Amino acid sequence: MSTLPPFRLAIPKKGRLYDKCSKVLEGAGLEYRREARLDVAVCKDLPITLVFLPASDISNYVGLGDVDMGITGQDCVAESGVTVEEEMMLGFGKCKLCLQAPVEKGWKGKEDVQGGRICTSFPLLASKFFSDVDASTGSSTLVRYVSGSVEAACGLGLADAVVDLVETGTTMKAAGLEVIAEVMQSEAILISNPNSKHKDIINLIKKRIEGYITATKFMMISYNVSSASLPFCTTITPGKTSPTVTKLSEEGMYAVSALVKRSDASVKMDELMKAGAKDILLFTISNSRM
Numbered sequence: 661m662s663t664l665p666p667f668r669l670a671i672p673k674k675g676r677l678y679d680k681c682s683k684v685l686e687g688a689g690l691e692y693r694r695e696a697r698l699d700v701a702v703c704k705d706l707p708i709t710l711v712f713l714p715a716s717d718i719s720n721y722v723g724l725g726d727v728d729m730g731i732t733g734q735d736c737v738a739e740s741g742v743t744v745e746e747e748m749m750l751g752f753g754k755c756k757l758c759l760q761a762p763v764e765k766g767w768k769g770k771e772d773v774q775g776g777r778i779c780t781s782f783p784l785l786a787s788k789f790f791s792d793v794d795a796s797t798g799s800s801t802l803v804r805y806v807s808g809s810v811e812a813a814c815g816l817g818l819a820d821a822v823v824d825l826v827e828t829g830t831t832m833k834a835a836g837l838e839v840i841a842e843v844m845q846s847e848a849i850l851i852s853n854p855n856s857k858h859k860d861i862i863n864l865i866k867k868r869i870e871g872y873i874t875a876t877k878f879m880m881i882s883y884n885v886s887s888a889s890l891p892f893c894t895t896i897t898p899g900k901t902s903p904t905v906t907k908l909s910e911e912g913m914y915a916v917s918a919l920v921k922r923s924d925a926s927v928k929m930d931e932l933m934k935a936g937a938k939d940i941l942l943f944t945i946s947n948s949r950m
């Protein structure tokens with residue numbers, strides 16, 4: 661009888677996605693103890709081995725089947741060029757991969773850079789991005805790989821332009837660069853190997869992470885309200901299916917609880933107070949199954 665290999669889940673070992681991924685694991689109830697300097701940890705209650713890898717390598721491991729599931733950026737998935745199952749967008753790690761050039765050049769698009777030298781940590785995507793203008797001119801744009809501090813390449817004379825990530829734009833501006841074209845948008849994504857034998861664990865992790873992500877988007881609001889104000893207040897907080905309304909022992913008074921979007925919660929509280937609700941409380945939800 662053959663036994664299945666252990667289920668492996670990869671998350672970035674450092675960098676921009678690390679903290680958020682740790683929170684996702686905690687929110688999904690995947691408890692583990694990681695020894696100092698070790699990049700492998702075993703989950704406490706589930707048959708899952710966690711592996712901590714560079715974000716840029718995760719897609720390759722998942723695509724080739726050495727790892728069953730992983731969290732990384734869409735940019736890394738696209739750059740790896742492998743086929744993975746895209747399970748779920750995670751809503752964090754949002755940024756744009758952009759062609760950037762020194763402000764003083766005044767370049768307006770990739771045609772202005774064509775035939776020049778590009779530095780990037782995304783050589784495959786950068787080369788693809790230039791393939792149409794290269795083909796139309798018959799000359800090639802030189803794409804060179806650098807592993808980090810990409811924004812320094814123009815100032816150091818190594819490149820005419822760079823293809824690098826932009827979130828707030830702070831790094832780019834500090835280096836005297838500006839966006840001249842967008843290559844792709846990216847955010848963190850949960851991926852799996854299409855041929856993994858562990859479909860049951862993949863679905864379990866997906867459900868748990870989905871529950872956690874949904875929970876972080878919503879909050880529970882509760883308040884007390886008179887029968888006169890109840891109808892209007894429940895239009896402010898209609899909930900997901902409907903609000904829970906409970907009669908209080910005080911005559912003509914009701915307690916209401918309902919789900920609200922985290923982004924709307926403060927406005928809803930203001931509106932409820934104006935509409936006559938009292939004892940308005942807001943609660944964080946730690947996980948959910950909707």
Ligand SMILES: Nc1ncnc2c1ncn2[C@@H]1O[C@H](COP(=O)(O)OP(=O)(O)OP(=O)(O)O)[C@@H](O)[C@H]1O
Pocket residue numbers: 674675676677714715716732733734735736753754755808825826827828846847848
């Ligand atoms: N400024 C940013 N804002 C949001 N997401 C980002 C940002 N920079 C990177 N990311 C996302 O995080 C992924 C990993 O990037 P990061 O620079 O953290 O990787 P790293 O090179 O492994 O870490 P480090 O920079 O610490 O060496 C990127 O591929 C992208 O999806």
Ligand SMILES: O=P(O)(O)OC[C@H]1O[C@H](OP(=O)(O)OP(=O)(O)O)[C@H](O)[C@@H]1O
Pocket residue numbers: 675676808809810811824825826827828829830831832
């Ligand atoms: O638009 P911003 O908010 O400034 O973010 C963009 C920067 O963030 C990332 O680098 P990171 O700081 O992770 O370091 P790295 O250059 O070593 O990859 C990315 O490579 C950019 O340089």
